[in-house]
Amino acid sequence: MMSSDVAKIRRRVLTEVAQLAFAGKLQQEINSLPRRLIDAGFTTKRCCQYHEKAVLKDLITLAIGVSPETVDPEATLAEILTDSQSLQPAGDHLVSILKSACDACPIDRIVVTDACRNCAAHSCVNACPKDAIEIVNNRAFVNRERCVECGLCVKSCHFGAIIELERPCTRACAVSAIGPDEEGANVIDHGKCVECGACISACPFGAIAVRSDLLKVINMLKAKQTQVVGFIAPSYVGQFGPLVEWAALEAGLKKLGFSAVVPVAAGADIIIELEALELVQKDGFLMNSCCPAFKNLVQRYFPEIASHISHTASPMIEIVKNIRKQSAHQTLKCIFIGPCVAKKGEALREGKSIVDAVLTFEELAVILVAAGINLAEIEVPSIGTTVRPSTAARKFCVAGGVKQAITERYQQMTGQQLKTAAAAGLKECRKLLTLLAAGKIEADFVEGMGCEAGCIGGPGTLVDAKRAHSVLSRLIK
Amino acid sequence: MTIADIVKKVANGDRVIIEVCVGTACHLMGSPQLVEFLEDLSRHFNHQVEVQFVSCLNRCHDGPCVKINGCLLPNATCETIEEILLQVVDNERRG
Numbered sequence: 001m002m003s004s005d006v007a008k009i010r011r012r013v014l015t016e017v018a019q020l021a022f023a024g025k026l027q028q029e030i031n032s033l034p035r036r037l038i039d040a041g042f043t044t045k046r047c048c049q050y051h052e053k054a055v056l057k058d059l060i061t062l063a064i065g066v067s068p069e070t071v072d073p074e075a076t077l078a079e080i081l082t083d084s085q086s087l088q089p090a091g092d093h094l095v096s097i098l099k100s101a102c103d104a105c106p107i108d109r110i111v112v113t114d115a116c117r118n119c120a121a122h123s124c125v126n127a128c129p130k131d132a133i134e135i136v137n138n139r140a141f142v143n144r145e146r147c148v149e150c151g152l153c154v155k156s157c158h159f160g161a162i163i164e165l166e167r168p169c170t171r172a173c174a175v176s177a178i179g180p181d182e183e184g185a186n187v188i189d190h191g192k193c194v195e196c197g198a199c200i201s202a203c204p205f206g207a208i209a210v211r212s213d214l215l216k217v218i219n220m221l222k223a224k225q226t227q228v229v230g231f232i233a234p235s236y237v238g239q240f241g242p243l244v245e246w247a248a249l250e251a252g253l254k255k256l257g258f259s260a261v262v263p264v265a266a267g268a269d270i271i272i273e274l275e276a277l278e279l280v281q282k283d284g285f286l287m288n289s290c291c292p293a294f295k296n297l298v299q300r301y302f303p304e305i306a307s308h309i310s311h312t313a314s315p316m317i318e319i320v321k322n323i324r325k326q327s328a329h330q331t332l333k334c335i336f337i338g339p340c341v342a343k344k345g346e347a348l349r350e351g352k353s354i355v356d357a358v359l360t361f362e363e364l365a366v367i368l369v370a371a372g373i374n375l376a377e378i379e380v381p382s383i384g385t386t387v388r389p390s391t392a393a394r395k396f397c398v399a400g401g402v403k404q405a406i407t408e409r410y411q412q413m414t415g416q417q418l419k420t421a422a423a424a425g426l427k428e429c430r431k432l433l434t435l436l437a438a439g440k441i442e443a444d445f446v447e448g449m450g451c452e453a454g455c456i457g458g459p460g461t462l463v464d465a466k467r468a469h470s471v472l473s474r475l476i477k
Numbered sequence: 478m479t480i481a482d483i484v485k486k487v488a489n490g491d492r493v494i495i496e497v498c499v500g501t502a503c504h505l506m507g508s509p510q511l512v513e514f515l516e517d518l519s520r521h522f523n524h525q526v527e528v529q530f531v532s533c534l535n536r537c538h539d540g541p542c543v544k545i546n547g548c549l550l551p552n553a554t555c556e557t558i559e560e561i562l563l564q565v566v567d568n569e570r571r572g
Contacts, residue, residue: 004507011505241499241508242530252501365505369537374500376532463509 006206009044010059011366013037014214017063018370021218026064030077033060044101044206054100064215067093068100094195094211094345097169097178097186101207104184105167109149112140115161127156172202174426175301194296196426196450197341197459210341210459213357217335218367220356221257226331229323230258231316233338234265234389235397235455238471239361239462243376245475252368252375260323264336265389267319268396268405274312276409279418285436285443288402290314292342293450294429302433308446313350315396316343320354333357337364339397339458342450360460394476398469399424399454403447410445418444425452493526493562496544500533503540507554511541514555518562526562 016033020026029036034056044055058068060077066084070093075083116139124140125133132146133153140153140162154164169186170178177192178199188199188208200208220228230253240249250261271290279286289295289310299306312318320334333356336343340360347355359367368375392408395401400422407418421443423432429448435441451457456472457465495515499508512528519526534542539551545561 004510008506015505240501241504242512243499243532244501362505365501369502369505374502374533374537376500376504462504464513467509467513 005045006204007362009206010209011362012042013056013059014063014212014363014366015370017060018214018218018366021215022222022370024222026215027078027081030060030064030081033077051100055098058098058100059209062096062098062209063212065211065213067096067211068098069093069096093190094348095188095193095197095200095341096209096211097188097199098207098209099185101205102185102203103205103207104180104186106165107167107180107184108142108144109165110142110147110151110153110162111165112142112162115159116140116157117159117161119158121158123156123158124153124162127152168202168204169199169208172198174198174430175297192300194293194300194426194450195342195345196293198426198451200341200459210344210360212363213335213344213359214363214367216357217359217363218370220333220335226333227259227327227329228257228333228335229327230261231264231267231319231323231334231336232261233316233336233340233343233397233455234263234268234394235339235458235461235468236337236361237394237397237475238468239339240365240375241463242471247380248375248378251378251380252373255373255378256367256371258335262319262323263387263389264315264319264338265393265396266387267315267317267322268393269390270318270322271312271315271396272390272392272405272409274318275310275406276413278310278312279406279410279445280413284308285446286310287446287448288406290396290402291448291450291455292340292346293426294448296342296345297426297429297448297450298433301430302437305433305437314346315393316346316355317351320351324354335359337361339451339455339461341459360458361462362460365462391476395472397455398472399449399452400447401454402449403445406445406447420445420447422447422449424449424454424457426450428452493565494529494546495526495558496529496531496534498532498534498540498542499530500537500540502537503534503542506540508541511543511553511555511558515558518559 020029034053037056038049038052044052046052046055057077061068061080064081064084066080071080118135118138130146130148132143134141134143151164154162167186175192175194177189178186181187200210220226236249253261285308287309289312295309298309316336324332336347336355336358344358347358392405403420403422407420410418419442421432421441423429453465456468497508497511497515515528519528534544534549536542536551541553542551543553
């Protein structure tokens with residue numbers, strides 16, 4: 001979920017690309033798409049047409065599955081599209097900052113505003129431990145060479161005339177992977193990024209986006225000889241509006257051309273069993289492996305405790321493997337559909353050659369709309385899926401859900417209680433992991449969720465976490 | 478149709494019925510935010526505003542769409558809906 005105007009712009013662009021792809025006209029018309037959108041009055045709210053066109057070009061590039069950072073800026077969209085079909089996308093560069101859209105917003109953290117009256121108290125000067133504030137031209141002035149950005153002057157000013165600014169994406173990033181390049185626009189250090197996607201929702205300019213598998217999936221659906229299976233993450237509940245439940249979602253995907261639709265919560269049921277068993281057999285604590293952003297965080301920043309991550313694969317990988325085993329079909333394509341950006345990375349690495357694409361709920365809705373399918377009006381067959389995941393597995397998508405499921409299963413197995421700890425949101429996870437690594441917290445099972453509120457708060461969702469949570473608690477008792 | 482036109486039409490009758498399209502196209506373009514806003518609003522208006530979900534208003538390219546007492550409002554935003562309702566209330570007050 002994100003600022004709705006920014007989301008609307010991105011969704012409109014994705015929908016236009018998807019429509020052209022379904023019609024088989026993408027290659028011919030992609031170059032003229034920015035022009036056509038602008039002529040139709042569509043705006044990305046930039047200063048001029050040139051800027052609009054540049055932003056649209058970058059958004060379209062991401063929509064066809066290519067990171068704008070990796071293409072020749074002189075290449076046309078049609079050329080980028082042609083090249084993309086012969087290349088396998090690299091494992092990194094999943095999340096991109098669009099140079100065209102990044103506003104390179106102010107970078108100085110402490111700013112003295114016009115409200116400064118050069119008062120007699122000079123509390124800012126007195127509060128500053130580094131003597132970084134001088135009075136210049138009848139007004140406080142921050143000497144950047146001395147300022148350590150502690151913020152004491154901000155608190156001390158009686159007029160509130162000094163403000164603390166931080167770029168929203170920089171603030172959202174729990175691993176400090178976002179910083180300015182030599183021109184002042186922000187860039188992502190892909191060596192540090194754990195792909196949580198928090199920056200995507202945070203940027204008010206819509207300048208951060210994720211490479212999409214939209215086109216890949218549409219092409220799979222159009223190829224009649226392939227069988228495409230959709231794997232729906234447990235957080236789907238409530239995501240497609242108040243009139244849409246599982247049966248409608250399943251019917252909609254089948255109408256799109258999916259041959260089968262599988263709830264990933266069925267994979268979570270396998271995980272509950274395996275992780276509880278791991279706990280029975282293991283010395284020391286265990287951490288969940290279902291959240292790829294959390295797993296990336298541990299592996300990259302807390303390698304000394306990375307061996308405590310459960311060796312069980314994620315529900316996505318487990319259920320996809322399972323279905324592949326059952327199917328005799330040679331050209332089975334497995335698509336994960338969820339709220340998650342980090343799953344796209346997981347699919348490219350752990351899921352290589354078994355998970356063929358990952359869509360967010362937003363991207364799925366885009367494909368449905370482009371294909372003219374309205375889930376709220378779809379005819380639902382009287383016999384639906386036979387797979388019925390447990391209540392505990394269906395709650396994997398809410399912060400605390402994994403912990404609860406594992407604890408309950410462990411207790412059934414051993415009759416003993418588990419000591420647990422949990423955190424949701426990468427910043428909180430980081431705090432918890434710091435304490436854990438230092439041996440300050442004792443726990444048998446640790447649940448880490450990259451997104452606040454859990455998967456229902458993911459960057460690829462369509463409704464906000466609060467609403468999703470209330471729908472979930474109504475449906476799953 | 479301008480906001481003033483909608484206000485004129487809505488003004489007769491003391492109960493306002495707002496139909497929000499929750500079809501997939503409107504949902505994608507922002508009806509969840511409208512629903513959130515309207516449910517809050519209907520509490521403020523002492524439930525004289527009734528919110529209903531509909532599956533399609535046949536203007537899928539101009540979503541999100543709502544109908545206020547039968548008048549279609551395409552590209553609806555919380556702000557435009559609020560403005561219409563406030564004007565309706567104001568008109569009633571003036572008689």
